[in-house]
Amino acid sequence: MSEFFRSVAAEVVFDPARAAKVDLFRGRALLVGLNCFERGQSQKIHSHAGADKFYLLIEGKARMTVGDETRDVEAGTVVWAPAHVPHGIVEALERTVMLVSIAPPPGPKT
């Protein structure tokens, strides 16, 4: 496997039980991965203290909330979720794949 090049299509994973997350690359300052949703799956509204985040919707359609804005988002939309601002996926309206990136990365899961 390449150290620096990775295909999104080869990494996508769907889980019928819950929205699926895939880490692609992680450095000290930046994490990039995928969030994959079956139709109807969601991501609870949450915020990150001190970490900026964005999503790029690659495939599908999802109702997303950031701050006071809620929109139905299609492929090619970048969604910015800056530090401290609540954000989440109300519902995936189709099977949906998002690139997601956060800086700095969250600590290892405990």
Place this chain on the structure above:
Amino acid sequence: MSEFFRSVAAEVVFDPARAAKVDLFRGRALLVGLNCFERGQSQKIHSHAGADKFYLLIEGKARMTVGDETRDVEAGTVVWAPAHVPHGIVEALERTVMLVSIAPPPGPKT
């Protein structure tokens, strides 16, 4: 204009004189934008001290180098350029649009 939602297609800019850059969103920890290349345009090999970066090729095809790897990259490929590792675009083989993100963001241009 939305504070949090932006369409890549609406932001793409090409410049026949040089590769074009567009900032989409910038926070204290993270910058996300676009790099847009006409066929034949390039980005000199360079590195960032202490900043992690990645590209996602959205449209087109480009010959890219990171470290010792050089690949012809198509849409849907994530290219990881971690801190201190030299990287660049040898040549856009078609008109090409990349999402690019770096953390922490570079300082304002002087």
